[in-house]
Amino acid sequence: MDTIREQISEDKIFIQTLPGFAEGYNNIEVSMLRLDLLHPIISGNKWYKLKHNIAIATTEGRNTILSFGGAYSNHLIATAAAAQNAGLKSIGMVRGLHAEQEKTQVLQQCAAMGMELHFLNREEYSRKAEVPFLQALSDQFNHPFIIPEGGANDEGRVGAGEIAKLIPDDYTHICLSVGTATTLIGLRNALPLAQNVMGFAPMKGGTYLNEHISHFLLPEKNAQWSLTDWYHFGGFGKVTSRLYEFMGIFYADYGFPLDKVYTAKMMFGIKDLIPEDTFDIGSKILCIHTGGLTGN
Numbered sequence: 001m002d003t004i005r006e007q008i009s010e011d012k013i014f015i016q017t018l019p020g021f022a023e024g025y026n027n028i029e030v031s032m033l034r035l036d037l038l039h040p041i042i043s044g045n046k047w048y049k050l051k052h053n054i055a056i057a058t059t060e061g062r063n064t065i066l067s068f069g070g071a072y073s074n075h076l077i078a079t080a081a082a083a084q085n086a087g088l089k090s091i092g093m094v095r096g097l098h099a100e101q102e103k104t105q106v107l108q109q110c111a112a113m114g115m116e117l118h119f120l121n122r123e124e125y126s127r128k129a130e131v132p133f134l135q136a137l138s139d140q141f142n143h144p145f146i147i148p149e150g151g152a153n154d155e156g157r158v159g160a161g162e163i164a165k166l167i168p169d170d171y172t173h174i175c176l177s178v179g180t181a182t183t184l185i186g187l188r189n190a191l192p193l194a195q196n197v198m199g200f201a202p203m204k205g206g207t208y209l210n211e212h213i214s215h216f217l218l219p220e221k222n223a224q225w226s227l228t229d230w231y232h233f234g235g236f237g238k239v240t241s242r243l244y245e246f247m248g249i250f251y252a253d254y255g256f257p258l259d260k261v262y263t264a265k266m267m268f269g270i271k272d273l274i275p276e277d278t279f280d281i282g283s284k285i286l287c288i289h290t291g292g293l294t295g296n
């Protein structure tokens with residue numbers, strides 16, 4: 001696959017205005033930070049969460065990266081590509097024994113990029129953050145550098161915070177989709193407090209993450225953020241005809257796609273919230289396109 005050798009390039013990222021998205025309501029402006037353009041596979045926020053992990057692995061002289069994810073995981077495919085890019089081997093621990101038969105596109109692409117896949121049953125997978133389990137994996141696979149699911153560690157949060165450098169101060173609201181909330185935490189910690197950070201969870205009951213988020217926020221940054229789980233469309237990975245229709249209209253209007261798991265639900269939510277007066281008159285909203293298009 002040639003695309004993998006394509007450079008990771010922040011130069012390709014830009015802010016695209018979305019004229020008409022707020023339909024003139026309250027003079028609100030909506031724009032999109034196109035992180036999806038960073039790289040065809042290591043797209044969006046995933047690279048930022050991985051970059052320091054990969055750098056440390058390289059500095060420590062490790063030759064293998066090990067991480068975790070489901071059969072549709074954007075994190076796993078980004079890890080496979082980033083490891084290959086850095087000349088490291090990669091091992092993917094996949095959730096669910098059924099995934100071995102399923103052979104999703106994501107897993108096939110991971111394998112094509114040299115990732116060695118191992119399948120864990122649900123019970124084993126649920127121990128993915130426990131020290132004795134990680135120690136056993138470390139011994140079994142000759143001491144790889146282990147990155148938690150979703151890149152959810154300090155290096156991931158700090159890396160995600162670097163996205164803040166791409167965000168001008170005059171935006172009043174920064175909106176992003178949330179999975180592990182690693183990106184939201186990194187950004188909230190890095191952005192000026194005046195900027196409101198709004199997370200959109202694409203799964204049912206996503207506000208369970210509130211406590212986790214608070215825990216990792218710097219005390220002085222633990223304000224001006226929110227998380228909504230209203231726009232889940234039936235749950236994580238679920239898509240309705242209404243959402244597909246919205247994605248189609250968005251593409252026709254602005255000429256680039258949203259991913260169906262994360263950013264489409266967020267954009268639908270923002271459009272829905274604008275007439276509800278969630279945003280003040282004259283708000284400048286910056287939405288983050290976190291990528292994920294390999295999953296469409």
Ligand SMILES: *Cc1c(COP(=O)(O)O)cnc(C)c1O
Binds near residue numbers: 074177290293
């Ligand atoms: C992984 C992913 C997210 C979630 O990022 P977290 O840091 O885990 O919250 C959001 N959008 C897309 C497209 C993703 O692939």
